[in-house]
Amino acid sequence: MNVTCYTDAVIQAHLDRAVAHHVATDVSAVIAAKQEAPSIGAVIDRARQYAGTIICVVGQSTDGTADVAARHGAIVLADGGRGKGEALRRAIPHIRTPIVVFLDADGSHDPEDIPLLVGPILEDASDHVTASRLRGGSSELHGGFDEFFRLAGSSFITACINWRFGCRLSDSQNGFRAIRTTVLAQLDLRENLTTIEQEMIIKTLRRGFRMTEVPSHEHRRLHGASHIRVWRSAPHYGYSLVKYLFF
Ligand SMILES: Nc1nc2c(ncn2[C@@H]2O[C@H](COP(=O)(O)OP(=O)(O)OP(=O)(O)O)[C@@H](O)[C@H]2O)c(=O)[nH]1
Ligand SMILES: [Mg+2]
Numbered sequence: 001m002n003v004t005c006y007t008d009a010v011i012q013a014h015l016d017r018a019v020a021h022h023v024a025t026d027v028s029a030v031i032a033a034k035q036e037a038p039s040i041g042a043v044i045d046r047a048r049q050y051a052g053t054i055i056c057v058v059g060q061s062t063d064g065t066a067d068v069a070a071r072h073g074a075i076v077l078a079d080g081g082r083g084k085g086e087a088l089r090r091a092i093p094h095i096r097t098p099i100v101v102f103l104d105a106d107g108s109h110d111p112e113d114i115p116l117l118v119g120p121i122l123e124d125a126s127d128h129v130t131a132s133r134l135r136g137g138s139s140e141l142h143g144g145f146d147e148f149f150r151l152a153g154s155s156f157i158t159a160c161i162n163w164r165f166g167c168r169l170s171d172s173q174n175g176f177r178a179i180r181t182t183v184l185a186q187l188d189l190r191e192n193l194t195t196i197e198q199e200m201i202i203k204t205l206r207r208g209f210r211m212t213e214v215p216s217h218e219h220r221r222l223h224g225a226s227h228i229r230v231w232r233s234a235p236h237y238g239y240s241l242v243k244y245l246f247f
Contacts, residue, residue: 011116011215018119025052027118027178028097031074032087033105037063038223040105044072050114051101055094057087065105084175084227085196089189101178107222108140109176116214117178126212128179128204134170136215146230153234157198157241164245165205169213172198176216183209194228195240202244 029051033040044054056069059079070076075094079087088102099121103109113131120126133141141151158172175197187203189196204211 014119014214015113015116018115021122022050022115022118023122024048024050026097026122027051027099027101027114028053028055028095028181029101029103029111029114030088030091030095031056031069031103031105032059032079032084032175033057033061033065033069034059034084034087034227035061035063035065035224036105037061037065037068039107039221040065041068041072043103043105043107043109043111044069044074047101047103047111047114048073050111050118053095053097055091056105057091059087082192084194085189085191085199088196092184092189095181095184098181099178100181100184101176103176106224108218108220110216110219113176113214113216114178116216117176120212120214121178121180125210127183127209128200129177129212129214130169130171130201131174131176131216132169132171132213133174133216133218135213136217138218140218140220149230150228153230153237157237160241160245161198161202161205164202167205167211169201169211171213172201174216174218176218179204180209183207191240193233193236195233195236198237199240199244202241206244 029047054074056074057077057079058066060081066076079090101114117129120129154173191199
């Protein structure tokens with residue numbers, strides 16, 4: 001299976017090379033943002049130097065997220081109120097560039113790492129590149145019981161994917177990824193929740209496209225509370241894992 005991983009020792013060299021070869025006009029950044037007015041502006045500004053188009057799906061936000069995103073020059077879309085997965089799917093028909101990057105609006109992802117994600121696609125070495133918190137570190141994945149169960153669940157799902165496809169991914173749940181737009185269009189994404197992250201990976205591997213994983217640090221969200229309810233989400237993760245792995 002076509003999965004390659006970078007090590008910490010070569011990461012800076014990859015980032016330098018990726019920045020040097022990066023073509024922002026080839027890239028659209030898609031940002032799902034629910035109640036993220038305090039952080040969305042800075043995320044858009046930081047992403048802009050690496051992404052010629054920025055699409056922000058603000059859904060039912062009531063805190064002014066849409067106004068802030070529009071003021072910072074993003075294309076602003078509504079969602080149907082069904083979850084992050086549905087929000088990301090709403091953006092797909094609006095993508096006009098050959099590569100799309102998905103990132104979160106809460107400040108957890110470093111837009112400066114976008115060239116690292118896009119690099120293997122521009123070099124035609126990969127079709128889908130995910131950022132790994134297990135390789136790049138995380139400031140919010142450890143500490144409490146919620147974090148423990150999230151990490152344990154995520155590691156279990158990653159192990160199932162690795163077993164099924166004979167690969168060695170470390171993080172199947174990170175929302176920070178780059179994917180070739182033509183490949184994205186062939187994935188026929190269906191998930192409404194954050195289960196869309198594992199759906200994208202499993203369908204990429206099932207269809208024989210090339211995956212790469214690169215380290216990227218996950219920061220603690222800058223404000224407010226998580227939209228994820230760990231215990232309520234667990235059955236959805238199990239069901240979607242089995243469905244996409246085997247059927
Ligand atoms: N448009 C839209 N965006 C959403 C929805 N649910 C979550 N998001 C966004 O998706 C991204 C990830 O959601 P988070 O709540 O940060 O989930 P997480 O990163 O797994 O959890 P924490 O960082 O611990 O809060 C954030 O930018 C959210 O604003 C939704 O229903 N609609
Ligand atoms: Mg987050």
